Structure formats: structure tokens, C-alpha cells
Amino acid sequence: MKEPPGFLAACRCLPVAYTPIWIMRQAGRYLPEYRAIRDRVSFLDLCRNPELAAEVTLQPVRLLEMDAAILFSDILVPVEAMGVKLDFSPGPVLERPVRSRMAIEALAIPSIDEKLPYVLETIRILRRELAGTPLIGFCGAPFTLACYLIEGKGSRDFATAKKLMFSAPELFHDLMDKLTLMSIGYLNAQIDAGVQAVQIFDSWGGILAPADYQMFALPYIRRLIRGLDRKGAAVILFIKGCAGLLELIRDCGADVVGLDWMVSLARARQLLGPRIAVQGNLDPTVLLASKDCIEGAVRRILQENGGLPGHIFNLGHGILPATPVDNVRFLAETVRRLSGR
Amino acid sequence: MKEPPGFLAACRCLPVAYTPIWIMRQAGRYLPEYRAIRDRVSFLDLCRNPELAAEVTLQPVRLLEMDAAILFSDILVPVEAMGVKLDFSPGPVLERPVRSRMAIEALAIPSIDEKLPYVLETIRILRRELAGTPLIGFCGAPFTLACYLIEGKGSRDFATAKKLMFSAPELFHDLMDKLTLMSIGYLNAQIDAGVQAVQIFDSWGGILAPADYQMFALPYIRRLIRGLDRKGAAVILFIKGCAGLLELIRDCGADVVGLDWMVSLARARQLLGPRIAVQGNLDPTVLLASKDCIEGAVRRILQENGGLPGHIFNLGHGILPATPVDNVRFLAETVRRLSGR
Numbered sequence: 001m002k003e004p005p006g007f008l009a010a011c012r013c014l015p016v017a018y019t020p021i022w023i024m025r026q027a028g029r030y031l032p033e034y035r036a037i038r039d040r041v042s043f044l045d046l047c048r049n050p051e052l053a054a055e056v057t058l059q060p061v062r063l064l065e066m067d068a069a070i071l072f073s074d075i076l077v078p079v080e081a082m083g084v085k086l087d088f089s090p091g092p093v094l095e096r097p098v099r100s101r102m103a104i105e106a107l108a109i110p111s112i113d114e115k116l117p118y119v120l121e122t123i124r125i126l127r128r129e130l131a132g133t134p135l136i137g138f139c140g141a142p143f144t145l146a147c148y149l150i151e152g153k154g155s156r157d158f159a160t161a162k163k164l165m166f167s168a169p170e171l172f173h174d175l176m177d178k179l180t181l182m183s184i185g186y187l188n189a190q191i192d193a194g195v196q197a198v199q200i201f202d203s204w205g206g207i208l209a210p211a212d213y214q215m216f217a218l219p220y221i222r223r224l225i226r227g228l229d230r231k232g233a234a235v236i237l238f239i240k241g242c243a244g245l246l247e248l249i250r251d252c253g254a255d256v257v258g259l260d261w262m263v264s265l266a267r268a269r270q271l272l273g274p275r276i277a278v279q280g281n282l283d284p285t286v287l288l289a290s291k292d293c294i295e296g297a298v299r300r301i302l303q304e305n306g307g308l309p310g311h312i313f314n315l316g317h318g319i320l321p322a323t324p325v326d327n328v329r330f331l332a333e334t335v336r337r338l339s340g341r
Numbered sequence: 342m343k344e345p346p347g348f349l350a351a352c353r354c355l356p357v358a359y360t361p362i363w364i365m366r367q368a369g370r371y372l373p374e375y376r377a378i379r380d381r382v383s384f385l386d387l388c389r390n391p392e393l394a395a396e397v398t399l400q401p402v403r404l405l406e407m408d409a410a411i412l413f414s415d416i417l418v419p420v421e422a423m424g425v426k427l428d429f430s431p432g433p434v435l436e437r438p439v440r441s442r443m444a445i446e447a448l449a450i451p452s453i454d455e456k457l458p459y460v461l462e463t464i465r466i467l468r469r470e471l472a473g474t475p476l477i478g479f480c481g482a483p484f485t486l487a488c489y490l491i492e493g494k495g496s497r498d499f500a501t502a503k504k505l506m507f508s509a510p511e512l513f514h515d516l517m518d519k520l521t522l523m524s525i526g527y528l529n530a531q532i533d534a535g536v537q538a539v540q541i542f543d544s545w546g547g548i549l550a551p552a553d554y555q556m557f558a559l560p561y562i563r564r565l566i567r568g569l570d571r572k573g574a575a576v577i578l579f580i581k582g583c584a585g586l587l588e589l590i591r592d593c594g595a596d597v598v599g600l601d602w603m604v605s606l607a608r609a610r611q612l613l614g615p616r617i618a619v620q621g622n623l624d625p626t627v628l629l630a631s632k633d634c635i636e637g638a639v640r641r642i643l644q645e646n647g648g649l650p651g652h653i654f655n656l657g658h659g660i661l662p663a664t665p666v667d668n669v670r671f672l673a674e675t676v677r678r679l680s681g682r
Contacts, residue, residue, distance in 0.1 A: 159626050159661060166630035209602045209624050209657075211641055243584035244604035261550045263585035283550050285500050289507035300552055316550075320500060 007068040007134045011197060011234035011256050013277050013310030019302065019339035020067035021332050022136070024238075024258075025318030026060035027072045030325060033059050043088045047073050050121040057126055061133050064329055068134045068197070068312075069126060071190070073119060075140030075201055076148060078186045081115035082107045082178075084149065097152030099164060104175050109182050112189035123193035136236070137195030139186050141202035142179040142224065143217035149175065158207060165216055172216065180220045184227035197234040199258065200224065206241015206260075214248055225253035236279060240317060246271040261316030265304040277310030282331075284315045287323045291330050298334045313339075348409040348475045352538060352575035352597050354618050354651030360643065360680035361408035362673050363477070365579075365599075366659030367401035368413045371666060374400050384429045388414050391462040398467055402474050405670055409475045409538070409653075410467060412531070414460060416481030416542055417489060419527045422456035423448045423519075425490065438493030440505060445516050450523050453530035464534035477577070478536030480527050482543035483520040483565065484558035490516065499545060506557055513557065521561045525568035538575040540599065541565065547582015547601075555589055566594035577620060581658060587612040602657030606645040618651030623672075625656045628664045632671050639675045654680075 006020035029035055034056050038046065046052050057072045080086045083106060085095035098104060112120065126135050140148075148154070150161035165172040187198045205217055225235055238258030239245055249257065250272050259268050259280035268278055286297045298313075305311045313335045319328070347361035370376055375397050379387065387393055398413045421427045424447060426436035439445060453461065467476050481489075489495070491502035506513040528539050546558055566576055579599030580586055590598060591613050600609050600621035609619055627638045639654075646652045654676045660669070 157626065157661075159629060159663070162624070162626040163629040166627060166634045206603060209622075210605045210608075211645075212624070241582075241584075241603060243582075244608070247608075262547060262582060264551045267551075267585070267588075281550075283503070283553070285498065285503040286507055288500060288504040293507045304552075320498075322500070 005067065005132055005134050007312060008196060008234060010310055010312045011236070011277055013275065015309050017341055018336045019305075019311055019313050021313035021335045022066045022068040022070065023060070023315055023319050023328065024070075026064070026066055026070065027056040028319055029321035030319055030323040030328070031059055031063065032325070033063065043074070043090070044086070047077055048118050050118050050125055053118070053122040054125040054129060057122070058129055061130065064325075064332055066133075066332065068136055069130055070136040070199070071119070071123060071126070071138060071195065073122075073138070075138070075145065075203070077119065078110065078112075078116060078139065078182060079145060079149065081110035081112075082182060091154040092148060094149065094152045097160075098149040098175065099160075101171060101174075104171065104178065107175075107178050109178065109185065112186055116186070116189075120189060120193040123190060123195055127194040134196045135194065136197045136199055137187065137190035137233075138199040138201060139183045141200050141205060141217065141237075141239075142176045142183060142220040143208070143213075144202050144204045145179045145183075146172065146175050147204045147207075149179075158204060162207070165212075169216075176216070176220045180224050180227070183224050187224070188227075188229050191229065191231055191233045195233060197236060198228070199236040199238055200254070202237065202239040205239040205245065210244050210248055213245055218248060218252060221249070221252050221254075238279070242268075250276060256310075256312065258314065259316060265301055265311075266306065269305065269308065274308070274310075277312065278305070279312040279314045281314070281316040284317055284320050284323070287315075287327045287331065288320065291327070294327060294331055295334050295338075298331065298338055302335075302339055346408065346473055346475050348653060349537060349575060351651055351653045352577070352618055354616065356650050358682055359677045360646075360652055360654050362654035362676045363407045363409040363411065364401070364656055364660050364669065365411075367405070367407055367411065368397040369660055370662035371660055371664040371669070372400055372404070373666070374404065384415070384431070385427070388418055389459050391459050391466055394459070394463040395466040395470060398463070399470055402471065405666075405673055407474075407673065409477055410471055411477040411540070412460070412464060412467070412479060412536065414463075414479070416479070416486065416544070418460065419451065419453075419457060419480065419523060420486060420490065422451035422453075423523060432495040433489060435490065435493045438501075439490040439516065440501075442512060442515075445512065445519065448516075448519050450519065450526065453527055457527070457530075461530060461534040464531060464536055468535040475537045476535065477538045477540055478528065478531035478574075479540040479542060480524045482541050482546060482558065482578075482580075483517045483524060483561040484549070484554075485543050485545045486520045486524075487513065487516050488545045488548075490520075499548060503548070506553075510557075517557070517561045521565050521568070524565050528565070529568075529570050532570065532572055532574045536574060538577060539569070540577040540579055541595070543578065543580040546580040546586065551585050551589060554586055559589060559593060562590070562593050562595075579620070583609075591617060597651075597653065599655065600657060606642055606652075607647065610646065610649065615649070615651075618653065619646070620653040620655045622655070622657040625658055625661050625664070628656075628668045628672065629661065632668070635668060635672055636675050636679075639672065639679055643676075643680055
């Protein structure tokens with residue numbers, strides 16, 4: 001019998017022939033083929049065009065032989081379907097921030113089929129085109145979405161969002177309720193359309209004290225994961241700034257925890273226990289340096305994993321636009337060469 | 342016999358009557374009295390004027406009864422004395438980045454007496470004015486200084502600095518050598534002039550993977566601390582983004598580790614062991630919220646400390662300019678009320 005693709009096996013902590021690798025933001029500006037498409041179409045229009053979104057999703061799989069594809073989209077796309085107009089210039093800007101009870105009540109729980117048919121169509125195209133390579137869907141974690149909705153744009157510390165969270169917790173929890181409900185429907189629709197894994201991106205979870213993460217963010221992650229009709233799909237939770245949160249999230253229901261590079265992979269595995277797979281955790285900046293340097297860092301990360309099953313290689317955050325493509329290719333080759341049985 | 346000031350006792354893990362408190366950037370824009378002075382003089386001119394620098398240093402002690410004063414200055418002030426012209430607009434901008442062997446060789450190890458007499462004069466004024474309140478001096482950690490020198494300005498990820506570190510490690514280490522040597526002289530001069538504690542600010546240490554911190558940053562912290570002629574002064578190490586680094590730094594020679602808010606204080610104490618005091622670690626955003634919320638957070642942090650000696654209350658990072666002064670006063674009162682024996 002053919003072995004299952006390494007990525008999906010690793011998500012289940014099963015043995016694999018070599019450590020599978022994919023890269024956050026692997027369909028991105030470092031690729032000339034991606035830039036060629038983006039020259040003709042805006043970021044949001046690209047997200048909304050199933051043929052083009054599928055095309056850029058496939059690029060890193062075809063060009064760089066990544067072991068998994070991740071749907072090209074943005075965590076804020078479903079927020080627009082809730083009724084909040086959105087633009088990218090180049091960071092996300094919402095037409096108006098969501099800070100009042102009225103604004104929260106006005107948020108719709110969208111029918112994904114009706115409001116985001118292009119996301120599901122992209123997934124269906126991809127499943128036909130990808131053959132054996134697994135496809136990852138995703139959503140933003142409720143806390144990260146709430147940060148953007150309240151702040152109205154990106155921010156270094158999301159002080160307005162956190163101030164509302166601390167000062168009007170009942171309002172904040174109501175917003176989190178709605179975002180969780182929306183996200184359950186969104187991920188379930190993606191699973192129905194064919195994704196074989198889903199990643200929850202908590203890009204801003206790391207700005208919370210562990211006690212606050214436990215009170216304001218984690219319950220919604222749990223509820224989101226519990227609400228999934230998984231149909232076998234693996235669940236990955238990625239929190240940027242996870243080092244202080246690992247003990248809290250080990251029982252959240254995720255199969256895989258995505259690690260940024262600010263924590264030792266060995267330490268993380270120790271804290272998470274043997275049943276949770278890990279994904280990561282190369283510093284994206286290393287890909288700007290020499291091949292020797294890249295090989296050394298790969299060797300160190302594989303060593304920190306200690307040969308345990310349940311490791312998916314990835315960066316600790318999105319790949320930098322200035323990354324030489326040749327270094328990415330070398331990275332993938334090196335991971336395979338050094339991890340192969 | 343009169344008890345030593347609580348702050349210095351806590352630095353030594355000795356028992357105190359109540360948990361001492363000071364606040365990073367306590368002489369700052371949230372204070373109208375500070376803004377009144379800054380209206381008349383630029384940031385750098387304020388650093389260079391001993392009478393005014395002493396005045397703003399004293400403000401939070403007089404107005405808010407903080408248990409320690411921290412010298413008003415900037416971590417980049419001594420870098421200018423090495424020959425790199427500096428401006429603030431409002432973030433630091435260096436006239437030219439330091440990226441070549443020639444640029445590194447051109448850096449001078451300044452005589453602090455000659456090049457930075459105003460820093461030492463500020464300290465002497467403060468020791469006269471402060472009476473019993475301890476005075477903290479400080480410097481930037483070599484890694485953080487190197488980040489600014491190489492990048493030439495602030496940055497989100499200091500990719501240029503890290504790229505140089507990975508690609509030309511011998512060049513990077515030479516720069517770190519010089520910065521360490523300069524910092525030893527700088528802190529020793531501050532101790533000679535009268536500071537009773539020194540804090541090393543590694544504001545950007547947290548952007549490194551633990552293995553890279555261990556290779557590129559930590560050896561210089563150790564050497565810096567070993568190079569001090571302490572004359573009884575306590576040494577505090579603050580790394581923003583310390584959660585994944587605590588085990589590495591427990592033996593670096595610091596008496597106190599300053600914690601950001603992204604790690605549980607209980608967990609940090611466990612990892613650091615009983616001989617190292619901790620400082621922190623309230624999320625600065627909490628001070629934008631209600632008094633109830635502030636009191637709840639103080640209670641939680643004191644609880645996480647579990648009544649152990651060796652805790653200095655502080656924020657996990659600099660106080661936000663939008664913070665209401667009344668909330669800061671309430672914070673200090675609350676820490677005393679809830680921690681008093």
C-alpha cells in the first residue's frame with residue numbers, strides 16, 4: 001500500500017520517510033512567478049479569483065516541491081463576508097472599526113456557500129490539480145480577528161483592542177463568540193470542499209499575558225476546534241509568540257502546534273508531550289544568509305526534534321519577500337537530505 | 342537599624358516590607374510635567390543637560406512615590422560617543438549604518454569621563470537629591486546596540502542586522518566585542534558616579550532563536566557582567582521576548598531578571614531558580630483600563646510570585662504615553678496595599 005503523504009502522516013505523529021516541509025506564505029512575493037500575477041491584479045482580487053488563486057497556490061508546489069499546499073487567501077477575507085468592508089494598502093484597513101455593541105450586533109454570520117463561493121471553488125480546483133499533495137485550509141484565530149476588527153488596521157501593540165478587551169470584557173466576549181461561530185462555519189465549509197488540514201493563525205495571540213490568553217483567547221480556540229466536523233482533517237494551531245503559552249495550549253484539541261523561532265523545538269516538544277506534532281521553526285531571516293548557514297540551522301532544528309515522529313518543517317513565520325528562491329529550494333532539499341531514513 | 346530601601350533588598354532576594362515598584366520609562370510622555378520640559382528641549386538635548394535630566398528623573402519619584410529612580414538617558418547615547426552620529430525623529434536614526442570592517446574599526450572605545458561627562462554629572466546630582474531612593478543606571482545590551490548600529494535605525498525584524506550576523510559572523514563578533522568593552526566602561530563609570538543598580542536592556546534579544554541567542558548574544562552579556570566592578574551594585578537583565586530564553590540566562594551573572602508580560606511570573610521563577618530575583622511583569626496596556634482591572638492584574642501577579650522574596654514590581658515594557666497618571670498612582674498604591682506584610 002502506498003504510504004500517505006508525509007505531511008498528513010506527520011500531523012498524526014506517524015513515521016515518515018523524511019521530514020515534510022512547507023513554508024508559511026510560500027505563495028508570496030519572493031517568487032517571480034507570483035509577482036508576475038500580482039502585477040496584473042490586486043491582492044484582494046487575487047483572493048477572489050479561483051483560477052488565479054489556485055495558480056499561485058500551486059506555484060511553490062510545482063517550482064519548489066513543497067510537501068503541502070496552502071490555500072491562497074487572507075485571514076480577513078471572511079471578515080468582509082460578515083459585513084466589514086476591507087482594503088489592503090498594503091496592510092489591511094477596515095472601512096470602520098468594530099467597537100460598539102451596535103457594530104458587533106451588525107456583524108453577520110455569513111453563509112460561506114453564498115458569500116465566499118470563490119474560496120470553495122479555489123479549493124475544488126486545487127484538489128483536482130494537486131494530485132497527491134495535501135491541501136491546507138486556514139482561518140484567523142478569533143483573538144487575532146478581533147484585534148483587527150477593533151483596531152481597524154494593523155498595529156504594533158493593538159492597544160485599542162486590548163483596552164476594549166480589559167475595559168468591556170462582555171462586549172469583547174460577544175465579539176469573540178461571533179467570530180468563533182463564523183470561523184467554525186468557514187473551516188467546515190473548507191473541509192467539505194476538500195482541504196485535508198486546517199491551520200488556525202493566531203498571529204497576535206503572543207501579545208497577551210498567558211493569564212489573559214487563557215481568559216480571553218484560548219476558550220474560543222477550544223470551541224472553534226470542538227465545533228469542527230473534521231472528516232479526518234488535521235488541525236494546526238499557530239501562535240506567533242507562543243513560547244510562554246505552550247503549556248496552556250497543549251490540551252486545546254489541535255493535532256499540531258506551529259512554532260515561531262523564539263522557542264527551542266526541543267523545549268516545545270517537552271512541554272507539549274508526545275501526542276502533539278510540531279511544525280517549524282526556522283528563523284525566516286536565515287534564508288537571507290548563506291547555504292552553509294541554512295544547512296547548519298536545519299541540522300540544529302532536526303537535532304532538537306531528536307528524530308521523533310510528528311515534525312513538519314516550516315519557518316517560524318512567513319517567508320520574507322527578499323528571500324532568494326534558490327535558498328528556498330536548497331532548504332527543501334537539505335531538510336529531505338538530512339532527515340531521510 | 343534602618344532597613345535598606347526595599348528595591349535594593351528585593352534585588353538580593355531579601356525580605357521587604359512590601360513589594361517595591363518602579364516603572365520602565367517612568368520619566369516619560371504620560372507625565373504632564375515631563376511634557377512641559379520636552380516642549381522646550383529636544384530628547385537628545387534633555388539627555389545631555391544634567392540639571393534637566395535629573396529633574397525628569399526625579400519627577401516620578403516625587404509625584405508618584407516610585408521606589409527607585411532610573412537615570413534619564415537613552416541606550417544609544419554612548420554609541421554617539423563611539424563616533425556614530427545620532428538623531429531622534431522620533432525613533433533613533435544613525436547618520437550611517439555600521440556594516441563593514443572599516444566602519445567597525447573606526448568605532449572608538451570612549452573615555453566616559455571625557456565623552457559623556459553629562460551622564461556622570463546627572464548621576465551625581467541625583468544621588469544628592471534622591472536621599473534614600475535608590476538610583477538605577479543602565480546600558481543597552483551589546484546585541485541590541487549592534488542591531489541599531491547595523492540597521493541604522495529601528496526596525497520590526499532587524500533583518501539586515503541578522504543577515505549580517507548570520508553571513509559574516511566574525512565581523513558581527515568583532516562589533517559585539519567593541520560594544521561589550523564600551524559597555525563595561527560605561528556601566529563602571531555609572532557605578533563610580535553613584536548608581537546602586539544597573540539594568541542591561543536587551544530590547545531586541547527576543548528576535549533571536551534561543552540557539553542563536555546563546556551563540557551571538559549571551560556570551561557578551563556574561564562578559565559584560567563579569568567585567569563590572571560592582572561595588573555592591575545590583576545587576577538587572579531585561580530582555581523583551583524572554584519567554585524562550587529564561588533557562589539560558591539563569592547563569593549569566595545577573596541578580597535580577599526583568600520579565601516582559603508574555604510569560605507567567607510563576608513559570609519564570611521556576612525556571613530561574615530561587616537565587617535570582619524577578620522584576621515585572623504587568624502588561625502596560627492594563628494601565629489604559631479601569632482601576633478594577635488594574636487591581637485584578639496586580640493581585641494575579643503577586644499571586645504568581647507566591648510571596649517569595651526577590652520580586653520587584655514593574656511593567657513588562659515601557660509605559661504607554663496615553664496612560665492616565667492617576668492609574669499609575671493607583672497601581673503603586675495597590676502594589677503596596679496588596680503586598681504589605
